[in-house]
Amino acid sequence: MxxxxxxxxxxxxxxxxxxxxxxxxxxxxxxxxxxxxxxxxxxxxxxxxxxxxxxxxxxxxxxxxxxxxxxxxxxxxxxxxxxxxxxxxxxxxxxxxxGSRDARRGELAGLVDRAITRIEEGASSAALPPMSSYERKIVHDIVSERGYVSESEGEARERHTVIRPAPSA
Incomplete structure (x- = not known):
């Protein structure tokens, strides 16, 4: 019921x-x-x-x-x-x-953390795999919380998020 x-x-x-x-x-x-x-x-x-x-x-x-x-x-x-x-x-x-959305948020946070590690090791940017607009929004929020910047690139099913260090102020 x-x-x-x-x-x-x-x-x-x-x-x-x-x-x-x-x-x-x-x-x-x-x-x-x-x-x-x-x-x-x-x-x-x-x-x-x-x-x-x-x-x-x-x-x-x-x-x-x-x-x-x-x-x-x-x-x-x-x-x-x-x-x-x-x-x-x-x-x-x-x-x-x-609770599947919370579990997925945790997975996305892990992806962001690994991407940030690549940037901290010298990469100028790190691209994540294609995902839905809702998941990209979550990624953008996580990236911002971590002090980095992100933007979505690509079209349709290939749309993905690219993470970069925040510009120096």
Whole structure:
């Protein structure tokens, strides 16, 4: 059985549209979990005008079979399409299943750390592998926290992040 909860947010027009996205996505995911016979609790949160939906389980659950990165990305894409079909608008919602996004953030932090090590050893820059715009945003944030600069380069599926030392002030 699934359960959806949501965080209280101000009731302005933009937020109510986002909340609608979250409710539509939650309904879609609840149905998908029920059909798949997977137990999970849904949490909806709105941060920086973006809806985040987390699917977690407190006890024994077969949720882990949906928590690998490619599956989460595919389910996020399907959920975005379900929201778009209902609202007629592109959805930017982010789906996390069983903490998979936090795990991926840790992997990305490791990639950034290895790239920074290459720069500290004398490389003028370090390129990371291609990744989604959401993952590149996370990388840019991590790089900035570490005191370096980054930019995205390339097109379409080849778009990737390049890290460089921050210019001297």
């Amino acid at each position: 699934t359960e959806a909860t949501s965080e209280a947010v101000p009731a302005d027009a933009e937020t109510s549209d986002i909340r609608d996205d979250g409710d539509i996505a939650a309904d879609y995911l609840e149905e998908l979990l029920d059909i798949s016979d997977v137990d999970g609790d849904l949490d909806i949160e709105v941060r920086e005008s973006r809806t985040y939906i987390s699917v977690n389980s407190d006890g024994e659950s077969n949720l882990s079979k949906l928590a690998d990165g490619e599956t989460v990305d595919a389910l996020q894409h399907l959920t975005r399409l379900a929201v778009q079909a209902e609202t007629g608008e592109f959805s930017r919602l982010i789906l996390d299943i069983g």
